[in-house]
Amino acid sequence: MKNKSNKQPETLLTHSGRDPQAHFGAVNTPIFRASTILQASMAEYKRPKGQREQRYGRRGTPTTFTLEDVIADVEGGAGCVIASSGLNAIALALLSQTKAGDHVLMADCVYGPARNFANKILARFGVTTTFFDPAIGADIDGMFQDNTTVVYMEAPGSQTFEMCDVPAIAAVARKRGAISMTDNTWGTPLFFSPFAHGCDISIHAATKYIVGHSDAMLGAVTYNEATEESVRDMAGTLGVFAGPDDVYLGTRGMRTLAVRLRQHEESALAMADWLWNRPEVDRVLYPPHPKDAGHALWKRDFTGGCGLMGFVLKEAADTGLAAMLDGLELYGMGASWGGFESLILPADPGANRTATTWNAPGPLIRIHIGLEHIDDLIADMDAGFTRLARASN
Numbered sequence: 001m002k003n004k005s006n007k008q009p010e011t012l013l014t015h016s017g018r019d020p021q022a023h024f025g026a027v028n029t030p031i032f033r034a035s036t037i038l039q040a041s042m043a044e045y046k047r048p049k050g051q052r053e054q055r056y057g058r059r060g061t062p063t064t065f066t067l068e069d070v071i072a073d074v075e076g077g078a079g080c081v082i083a084s085s086g087l088n089a090i091a092l093a094l095l096s097q098t099k100a101g102d103h104v105l106m107a108d109c110v111y112g113p114a115r116n117f118a119n120k121i122l123a124r125f126g127v128t129t130t131f132f133d134p135a136i137g138a139d140i141d142g143m144f145q146d147n148t149t150v151v152y153m154e155a156p157g158s159q160t161f162e163m164c165d166v167p168a169i170a171a172v173a174r175k176r177g178a179i180s181m182t183d184n185t186w187g188t189p190l191f192f193s194p195f196a197h198g199c200d201i202s203i204h205a206a207t208k209y210i211v212g213h214s215d216a217m218l219g220a221v222t223y224n225e226a227t228e229e230s231v232r233d234m235a236g237t238l239g240v241f242a243g244p245d246d247v248y249l250g251t252r253g254m255r256t257l258a259v260r261l262r263q264h265e266e267s268a269l270a271m272a273d274w275l276w277n278r279p280e281v282d283r284v285l286y287p288p289h290p291k292d293a294g295h296a297l298w299k300r301d302f303t304g305g306c307g308l309m310g311f312v313l314k315e316a317a318d319t320g321l322a323a324m325l326d327g328l329e330l331y332g333m334g335a336s337w338g339g340f341e342s343l344i345l346p347a348d349p350g351a352n353r354t355a356t357t358w359n360a361p362g363p364l365i366r367i368h369i370g371l372e373h374i375d376d377l378i379a380d381m382d383a384g385f386t387r388l389a390r391a392s393n
Contacts (some may be wrong), residue, residue, distance in 0.1 A: 009074050009190055010258045017069035017251070022062075031248045032061035058241045067220075067251045071210070074254075075189035076196055077222035081235045082250070084242045086185065086205025087113045089219030093203050094118070094150065096234035097179045097227070100126035102149040107164055108355040109134045109157030111183060111205075115352060118152075131355040137165040141172045148176065153199075154183040155192075156294060158337075159366060160349050160358065161285040161310055163294030166301060170198030179227060185209070185338075189222070190257055191304040200227045208338025209306060212253035212260055216246040260340075260371070264307030267377065268369040274378050275311050280385055282361050285310035307369035308337050310347070313362035316388060321346060321363060323391035324384040330372055331380065342370035342377060 004012065023030055035057040039045040045055075060068075060082075068080040083089040094117065098104065106118055108131045118129040132143055134157065151173040155164040166182060173180040181201035182194050188209045194202040204210060206218035219242075223231045234240075242250075265288065272289040275281050284291065287298035288305035298305070316324070325333065331344035344367045350358035369377065 004073055012073045013070065013190070013254055013257055016073040017066035028248075029062050029066040029251065031244045032057075032063045033244050034061050037061075058239060059236065061244065063244045063247050063251075064242070067247050067254070070251065070254050071189050071204070071206075071220050072222055075184070075202055075222050076193040077202060078225045078228050079232075080220055080222045081231060081240060082206070082242050082247055083219035083221065083235075083240050084246075085217045086111075086203070086207055086219045087117070088240060089203050089205070089221045090114045090183070091117055091121070092219075092231070092235055092238065092240050093181050093201050093221050094122060094152070095238070096221075096231045097150050097181070097201070098122060098127045099149075101147060102127045103145045103147045104129045104150045104152060105140065105143055105148060105178075106131050106152040107134045107154055107157070108132060108353055109160050109162045109164075109349075110152065110154045111158055112352055114152070114154070114183065133356045134162040134164045136169070138168040138172055140169050141176070144172075144176050144178070148178050151178055151180045152182070153180070154186075156186055156287050156298070158183075158186055158308065159310070159347050160364070161287060161292070161294070163287055163297040165297055166194065166199065167197045170194075170200075174198060186306055186308060187302060188257065188261065188306060189254075190261060191306070192302050195222075195224055197301060200224050201231065205338075206250050207336065209257060209261065210253050210338075211246075211250050212257065212338060212340070213249070214336065214339030214341065216249040218242055218246055218250045220250075261304060261306060263371055264369060265305045267371075267374040268305060268307045268309055270374045271367070271369050271377065271381075272309060274381075278385060280313055280316075280388065282312040282314045285312070285364075306338070308366070309369065310364055310366045312360045312364050315362040317392065320388045320391040324388035325365075327387050328384050329380050330370075330377055331367065337368035339368075340371045341368075342372055343368040 072080040153164045170180040180199045184202045185205045185208050202222040204220040206220045272284045272286045275284045286309035287294040331342045334343045347364045347366050
């Protein structure tokens with residue numbers, strides 16, 4: 001699309017990456033299922049190829065390039081690589097910026113598999129990781145070592161919803177000569193641009209809101225110009241790739257991302273209001289809500305919120321919690337989020353903290369507010385609280 005710089009995000013979501021006249025006028029880029037890419041001549045075969053190498057299907061096809069373009073254009077990056085899952089994208093980003101003997105700083109609130117990858121895989125190859133308090137801000141400067149090459153953030157954390165001061169931390173990383181990267185799955189390319197706030201790399205579990213329909217698994221790594229070569233080279237070396245049908249579903253999800261997220265956010269705010277007034281609830285974890293501890297940072301840096309949130313109960317025995325959750329009609333008990341359906345899970349954040357302590361009087365409940373009518377979602381949750389009270393008594 002021409003003149004991308006003066007277009008609003010919703011317009012980029014609709015038009016970026018599309019070239020109907022290149023595909024017989026079809027509005028959507030077709031699904032190219034291709035491993036072998038034939039060359040027209042020996043000269044063509046030997047011709048130096050660019051980053052988008054038209055030589056082998058693993059390097060991408062127009063199907064892949066379409067999704068890469070729309071994510072990068074909306075998020076404000078120089079380009080994007082599509083991976084097979086969110087964890088695959090995390091691994092790609094970290095491996096592309098580290099080598100034996102390096103040191104990584106990682107927020108204590110990150111997605112569990114990211115922590116696991118650092119502790120199990122990076123450590124095996126001589127890369128050490130130190131976890132930091134997400135609220136540290138510019139004081140992270142005191143945690144840098146001479147060999148620190150990466151600062152890894154997640155804002156908000158997808159379990160405890162703590163906010164990092166991304167611009168402050170990214171600025172310190174740049175001053176120190178380190179690469180800053182953040183998991184932007186919650187913010188999505190639409191509601192937060194890591195690049196506009198000083199980061200070098202953005203990571204997505206595209207399985208979530210980018211796909212949006214709980215029917216495909218994808219990851220994405222968006223990069224700036226400084227990290228383009230290292231990210232794409234590592235992607236080629238590792239063979240990072242995603243199947244064409246899943247990629248197509250990711251592009252389809254991006255086209256409707258703006259309208260879906262508006263509904264997710266509207267319903268999530270209504271649910272947060274209702275939960276704050278429940279006597280069983282100690283606190284609600286949702287940065288877009290004014291009562292959340294991270295609201296000021298969210299309001300400063302983000303342009304919207306999604307449907308993923310949490311709340312902490314004042315107290316609840318396992319029997320009461322089971323009675324509450326097992327009887328819910330509209331909330332599925334599933335580990336993912338970002339689809340059209342509502343989900344709920346009990347969580348134990350304290351088990352994975354090392355730099356900070358998780359203090360809560362009762363269990364944390366993570367919920368994804370889907371596209372159901374908010375009155376029905378509240379009624380179902382209200383019935384759950386009734387079962388909790390009965391079981392507790």
